[in-house]
Every structure is written in C-alpha cells, then in structure tokens.
C-alpha cells in the first residue's frame with residue numbers, strides 16, 4: 001500500500017488495488033459508497049484511466065505501440081470507456097441470421113477508435129462553427145510555388161492545399177491560443193506550440209500523425225513531413241510519439257467531394273477542423289454574381305475549453321490566412 | 331372524495347409494496363393502489379407458486395432414486411390436483427403476509443384500478459365506483475403480463491400462459507413450451523419431471539440465452555438426458571387449437587417446416603408491461619415497446635413520477651423490482667449518497683433441475699466490453715458434499731478481470747446454486763478481488779467450497795482438481 005495512506009482508509013479491496021496500480025494515493029479520494037467508503041468508481045473518476053484494459057501495468061502510455069490505435073493515449077477522457085464503447089442495446093447479431101453477414105473481429109485500432117470517440121462524444125460538450133473560405137488566391141500562390149519547386153532531390157516538394165491548411169491552422173492556433181489548449185479536471189493547459197494532427201485514412205482504420213511545432217515550419221517542410229508521416233502510417237511504421245498527443249487536428253475529406261461535415265474531437269485536443277472540398281461556387285461580390293473557389297470548413301469545439309466567440313475568432317484568423325496566403329509567409 | 335398522500339404507489343407487487351414500506355419508514359404518508367391481489371405476480375402467479383410446484387417435482391424426482399439412498403417403497407404415485415393446491419395455498423399464505431405488512435407499516439391500501447387524470451392525480455375505479463387520489467410523488471409499479479404475438483395467442487384452455495400453466499387440471503401428455511427463458515424452462519422442467527413429453531422451441535441457438543454459453547450448453551445436455559426435446563434456432567410460426575389438441579407449425583433451423591400435434595402449449599416468449607389502462611399520456615409519461623421509459627434512478631422524466639419493476643423493463647425479476655422500489659422511495663425522500671441501479675449486480679436464478687444462477691458479465695460479454703479475463707471452473711464431481719448429496723453434475727464458473735482482479739461475473743449450474751449465488755453477489759457489491767475470495771475460509775463439506783475452488787482455478791491454484 002501507498003506510504004502516504006498510513007491512517008485507516010475506508011475503501012474496497014478493488015478500489016485499493018486499482019489505486020495502487022495507478023499510483024494514486026487512496027487517502028486523497030472522496031468515497032461515495034456506504035458510509036463514505038471509497039469504491040472503484042471513485043478511484044476511476046479520480047485518475048485519467050490508461051488507454052486500454054489490459055495495459056494496466058505499463059509504466060507510461062507513451063510506450064504504447066502503434067497497434068494501440070491512432071488516437072492520443074495519454075489523456076483518454078472517460079473512465080467507463082471500455083463499457084460504453086460496447087453497443088448500447090441488444091447485440092446486433094440478434095437481428096440477423098448467421099448466414100446473412102460475415103463477422104470481422106475488432107482489432108485493437110477499431111477498439112481504440114470506438115472507445116475514445118464514444119467517450120469524446122459522451123463527455124465533451126461539442127459545438128460547431130462553420131465558415132466559407134475563398135481559395136483562388138491560395139490556388140494561384142500554390143501553382144506559382146510549385147512551378148518554382150525543384151523536381152528531384154531532397155529539396156523537391158509539391159504543395160497541396162492541405163499543406164496550406166496545416167500552416168494556416170498552426171498560425172491561427174498561435175494567434176488565438178485559447179483554442180490551442182487541453183482540458184483537465186483541475187486546469188486548462190495552454191500549449192506554447194501548435195502540434196497539428198492530420199487524420200490519415202488507412203485500409204484498417206484511421207490515424208492522426210502530428211506535425212509538431214507547425215507554426216515555425218515552412219510550407220515545403222510541412223509538405224514533406226505530412227507526406228512522410230502519411231506514407232509511414234500506411235506502412236504501420238509510425239512511432240507512438242508521432243501520433244500520440246498533439247494540440248489540434250485536421251480532418252480533410254475534400255478529396256472525396258465532401259462539401260461539409262462535422263468531426264469528433266480527439267482529446268487531448270480541444271478542437272478539430274473538418275475540411276470540405278474546394279469547389280467553384282457563385283458568390284455575390286459588390287452586388288454582382290461572380291465565380292470563386294470556395295471551401296467550407298467546420299470547427300468542432302470543446303465548450304469546456306473555450307466559448308463560441310473565441311471559436312469564431314479562431315475561424316476568422318484561419319480564413320484570413322487562407323484567403324490572403326502571403327500573410328502566412330510573414 | 332379525494333384522498334391525498336405524499337406518495338402513491340400503483341400496484342402492490344414486490345416492487346410496489348416494498349417501495350411503500352420504505353416510503354413510510356422515511357416518514358412519507360403513503361398509499362398503495364392494487365386492483366387484484368397484494369403481492370402481485372411474484373407472490374400470486376410467479377416466483378413463489380412456481381417454486382412450490384418445482385419443490386413437488388423435485389420430491390418426485392427423488393422418489394425415483396430411493397433405492398440409491400437405501401430406501402424401498404412400492405408404487406410411488408402423485409396427485410396432480412394436490413400438487414397444484416399446495417402451490418395455491420403457499421401463494422395465499424404469502425399474499426396475506428403482505429397485507430399484514432401493509433398494516434404494520436401504516437401503508438394505506440386502496441382497492442381498485444388506478445388511472446391518471448393529470449400528473450399527480452389518479453382516478454381509482456373499484457366495483458363500478460370511482461374515487462380520486464392525489465400525491466406529490468407517484469411510483470408506478472403495475473408489473474407485466476405474458477407477451478403474445480399476433481400469431482401466438484393464448485386461449486386459456488389449450489394454449490396457456492404461465493397463469494393457466496400454474497393451475498392446470500391435469501398433466502398434459504404432450505406439452506409444447508415456446509421460449510426457453512427462465513419461465514419457459516421452469517415449466518418445462520416441472521412438467522417433464524412429472525412425466526409429460528416436453529418439447530421446447532427456442533429461436534436463439536441455445537437454451538437460457540441470457541446465461542453464459544457454457545452454462546447453456548450444460549443445461550441443454552441435462553435437459554436432453556431427462557428426455558426433453560429441444561428445438562433450437564427454431565420458431566413456432568402458427569398455433570392452431572383443434573378440438574382437444576393444438577397443432578403447431580414449427581420452422582426449423584434449416585428453414586424446413588414441421589407440423590406437430592401437442593395436447594397443450596405454453597407461451598413463454600417474454601412479457602409486456604401493464605401500461606395501457608393507466609392513461610399515461612395524461613401525465614406525459616413515455617413508453618417504449620410496452621415498457622415505461624426510465625433513467626437509472628427510476629425517474630420517468632415527469633417530475634415526481636417514478637416507474638419500477640417489470641413495467642419499467644428487463645430484467646424482469648422480483649428482486650430487481652424490490653431494489654428499485656427502495657431506490658425510488660429514497661430518491662423521493664431525498665436520501666443522500668444513493669447509488670443508481672447497477673444491472674450487473676442483479677443475480678438471475680432459474681429453478682429448473684439442475685438449477686442455474688448467475689451474476690454479472692458472461693465470459694463473452696466481459697471480453698466484448700474490452701476486459702482481458704481470467705476464467706475459473708470447478709465441476710460438481712470434484713466436490714465431496716455434491717457427491718454425498720447424490721448431485722454430482724454441475725459447474726461453477728468465475729470470470730475475473732485479469733488486470734484488477736475484479737470479479738466480473740459468476741455462473742453456476744447444479745444443485746442449490748440459486749442459494750449459493752448471493753456469495754458472489756456480496757463479493758461484487760463489496761468489490762472484493764480474487765485475493766479476498768481466496769483468503770476466505772469456506773466451510774467443509776459444503777457446495778460453497780466449489781465457489782472457492784472456481785476462484786482458485788482462475789489463478790491456476792485449484793486444489794481439488
């Protein structure tokens with residue numbers, strides 16, 4: 001037992017064991033059981049649980065292998081995640097005959113996605129803000145820069161719209177730092193750097209590798225880094241440190257023609273940006289209908305961390321960078 | 331005339347009468363409205379009378395084994411009518427007991443059928459007369475009745491629900507039981523032991539489908555050995571009474587149709603809540619598929635209005651109804667430090683032969699919930715008391731969380747397991763780990779030693795196997 005708790009603590013054996021396993025001083029936990037007894041639920045509520053049942057003795061979540069799943073492990077949000085990732089309601093098998101389906105057992109990535117995103121949707125008060133951005137200036141700058149790019153060798157690059165979005169997000173996060181934060185039960189963590197996760201779809205799931213300190217990186221560097229991370233993600237070669245944590249994430253489904261969608265926040269992030277397709281749409285400018293390339297983005301925000309006006313300021317900053325991309329170079 | 335109370339409980343079953351007692355203990359002026367018999371289904375038409383019947387069939391079973399124990403008797407016979415009569419007497423005795431409890435705890439009992447006229451306001455109809463009753467809080471505990479389907483309807487003579495099956499006039503020769511949940515299997519067991527040819531049809535691919543799969547398999551093996559016919563993965567498509575028999579069209583697992591004749595059929599395909607005559611819409615209370623919708627505190631969403639027991643959904647068990655009754659009463663009285671209903675702590679028992687009992691998660695459910703598990707097993711054949719009793723078939727199975735040592739679930743089949751399961755229930759409530767269970771000294775020789783061994787086995791330490 002923990003050296004700190006020398007006085008008699010009224011706690012269940014299971015609560016004591018879980019507290020000891022997770023290095024928690026049980027004397028510090030308020031009990032909700034009969035007569036103030038500390039029960040399992042109290043201990044679980046007092047500590048951020050480990051990423052996955054079955055990994056309890058692991059010293060630090062950062063050691064998690066990639067098979068742990070894509071989402072950040074360090075601060076998985078909710079205690080009962082394992083239970084609640086299980087389907088609410090009766091087992092779906094009850095509705096179908098065995099011949100009518102093939103059963104695909106969950107791999108650890110599927111379990112991890114189910115567990116963490118269920119917890120996120122349940123525990124995070126999400127709200128959503130949407131804005132349209134004109135891409136014409138950005139497309140032109142991108143074409144100009146790509147034309148000047150060396151085609152071979154280590155300095156070669158080919159910028160995508162997404163690379164600009166990563167950069168614009170990073171700068172907006174520095175400009176509106178309230179968004180660049182993490183929720184904890186006792187305090188907000190305001191991050192000093194913008195570590196931007198980029199969701200990458202895999203055949204077998206989804207992973208969010210991170211461009212660390214993206215605010216200080218040039219577009220060509222970001223472009224090369226994102227490409228490298230995505231390639232290695234697909235080959236299952238990422239190190240945990242390359243996909244765990246991060247301060248923000250981007251999910252881009254524009255290449256599938258998705259115009260507008262809502263994404264689920266991955267803690268420890270406080271927000272995620274859902275990026276739709278850039279497409280030519282009629283716009284009204286100075287009273288006349290004109291044509292412009294428009295991209296709709298939607299920010300999912302954790303209301304515990306920042307409120308609507310802050311989210312709106314962030315989107316304004318982001319839109320400013322995207323629509324006047326030279327300002328990103330300043 | 332309008333009577334007013336702090337709390338009115340509608341329905342005097344185990345949920346309702348327990349809620350009422352707890353309310354008066356907490357100082358609330360309380361009434362129970364009951365339209366039929368105090369004690370509800372449980373005492374009059376459920377738990378208690380069936381257990382009385384099963385006791386008789388158990389004795390009959392033992393009479394066939396007299397020689398094994400060194401006795402001789404010629405020609406044992408039974409009087410079916412007397413068996414039924416005993417069961418009714420037991421029910422009546424307990425129903426009177428509940429009336430006495432109501433008096434003792436100063437609960438006002440109002441005879442009649444209650445119906446909402448508005449939130450907190452009820453109209454009570456009794457023998458054609460109506461009266462009004464109002465309360466600050468209302469607990470709905472109106473219970474449930476056998477479920478019927480458009481193609482499966484009871485007729486009260488050839489096609490029975492549990493009500494008729496419990497007061498049959500004679501032993502049917504060929505009996506069809508539709509549904510292999512606790513109710514279906516208990517009747518199947520009772521009638522089979524007394525000599526009926528029993529066929530059980532179950533849509534799922536195993537009997538007692540809510541139990542751990544291993545237990546279902548062992549139960550099926552025992553039932554088949556006793557001479558029951560089990561048709562699993564099969565469904566009854568049509569039931570047609572024909573004079574003195576019932577003809578059943580059964581769709582088998584492979585899709586083939588089979589027509590069979592029976593003397594009687596029992597519908598045991600679940601139950602449906604008694605919600606229709608309550609005029610719940612007048613109070614704004616919602617139902618879903620025949621049951622009142624509640625949260626984990628038994629709250630309906632309409633302030634001051636609670637629902638408990640069978641009318642509020644599965645598991646349909648008397649002890650769940652009673653626990654909810656206490657919870658709702660304490661919630662109304664503002665008792666501090668309450669814990670919400672935790673379904674995983676409700677034990678389930680089936681009093682067939684062999685008995686089945688369980689609490690918590692099955693092995694499959696524990697794994698599906700993401701637990702790494704340690705599973706322990708101990709067979710009755712390894713237990714001295716079981717052999718001395720002459721009941722050496724059965725199994726005790728435990729499921730632990732491999733990391734924390736939490737007892738996630740326990741599953742048993744065999745003699746007297748319904749009396750044993752509470753030990754694991756206490757362990758779960760107290761949050762004992764495997765270490766505490768291992769450190770407990772179990773008396774020898776008892777069946778309970780198997781509970782110890784099944785814990786030890788999960789950690790590779792079983793002694794007698």
Ligand SMILES: Cc1cc2nc3c(=O)[nH]c(=O)nc-3n(C[C@H](O)[C@H](O)[C@H](O)COP(=O)(O)OP(=O)(O)OC[C@H]3O[C@@H](n4cnc5c(N)ncnc54)[C@H](O)[C@@H]3O)c2cc1C
Nearest residue numbers: 341343345365370371372376377444473639640646647648
């Ligand atoms: C054959 C059988 C065997 C069973 N065996 C077991 C067992 O072994 N163990 C176990 O735990 N459970 C068993 N059960 C289930 C158990 O009986 C129920 O779970 C339990 O009775 C539910 O209690 P309740 O208080 O919710 O409702 P009920 O017991 O159904 O009581 C409801 C009461 O409300 C009254 N009522 C209904 N509507 C109104 C109204 N509008 N106004 C006034 N009164 C009204 C009814 O007359 C009834 O008395 C068995 C059930 C059956 C059918």
